[in-house]
Structure formats: structure tokens, C-alpha cells
Amino acid sequence: MKDTLQPGLRHQFSYRVPADKTVPALYTEATEFTVMPEVFATGFMVGLLEWTCIQAINPHLDWPREQTVGVHINVSHEGATPPGFDVTVTVELVAVEGKKLIFEVSAHDGVDTISRGRHERFVIDKAKFDARLATKRAAS
Numbered sequence: 001m002k003d004t005l006q007p008g009l010r011h012q013f014s015y016r017v018p019a020d021k022t023v024p025a026l027y028t029e030a031t032e033f034t035v036m037p038e039v040f041a042t043g044f045m046v047g048l049l050e051w052t053c054i055q056a057i058n059p060h061l062d063w064p065r066e067q068t069v070g071v072h073i074n075v076s077h078e079g080a081t082p083p084g085f086d087v088t089v090t091v092e093l094v095a096v097e098g099k100k101l102i103f104e105v106s107a108h109d110g111v112d113t114i115s116r117g118r119h120e121r122f123v124i125d126k127a128k129f130d131a132r133l134a135t136k137r138a139a140s
């Protein structure tokens with residue numbers, strides 16, 4: 001981690017929601033999802049929040065040796081967003097506790113605030129992380 005990885009770091013990212021990021025596309029093998037409304041899926045929204053956090057901090061890491069993984073998410077999903085809308089995510093790094101990074105996150109679809117909350121990520125050494133995964137796979 002570089003010295004520049006400090007609380008107060010802000011980043012914003014906009015993304016146009018395609019049809020393949022709606023609820024029916026979330027788990028196509030799940031009939032329960034395929035018959036639901038065609039709106040931005042919570043699962044994909046969470047991924048967009050994470051992606052924006054990653055964009056914010058990667059310049060402040062020794063990327064790609066150092067990476068981050070999501071370890072906690074506590075967000076709302078307050079509004080339905082149809083495909084074709086642009087969702088703008090704003091993130092702010094509010095705390096750095098060793099390797100744990102805590103973000104305030106929010107998202108707006110141009111009409112409504114669709115999400116707000118907190119997200120935590122943990123800085124990893126990619127090679128060490130992959131080695132632990134290999135050990136886990138071998139043990140199963």
C-alpha cells in the first residue's frame with residue numbers, strides 16, 4: 001500500500017445498465033429470477049459498488065501484486081432502475097485500519113438515489129492469496 005491510500009479519497013463512476021444486468025439475467029437457471037421485473041439486479045449493483053471502490057484505490061496499491069477483496073457490504077437498494085439508465089456511483093474511503101478499507105458508497109440513476117451504505121475491502125497479496133486457495137482446493 002502506498003502512503004497516498006488515506007481516508008478522504010473519493011471516486012465517481014458512471015455505468016449504463018444493459019439488459020444483461022437485470023434481475024432475470026442474475027441466475028438464468030433460477031425460474032424465480034427469470035420471471036421477475038427487468039430492472040437492475042441488486043447482485044449486479046453490489047458488483048458495481050465494489051468495482052468503483054477498486055477503481056478508487058488501485059492507483060494507491062502496488063497493483064497487481066496487491067489487490068483487494070470485498071469482506072463486508074451493508075447497502076440499501078432503494079429504487080428500481082430500468083435498462084438504459086446511467087447509474088453514477090460515488091465512493092469515499094472513510095477509514096484505513098491496517099489492511100481493512102472502509103468506504104461510504106452511494107448510487108444514483110439520474111432520477112432516484114438507488115443505494116447508500118458501507119462497504120469494506122481487505123488488501124491482499126495476490127500470490128499469497130492464490131497459494132491459500134490452492135491449499136484449500138487440495139484439501140477438499
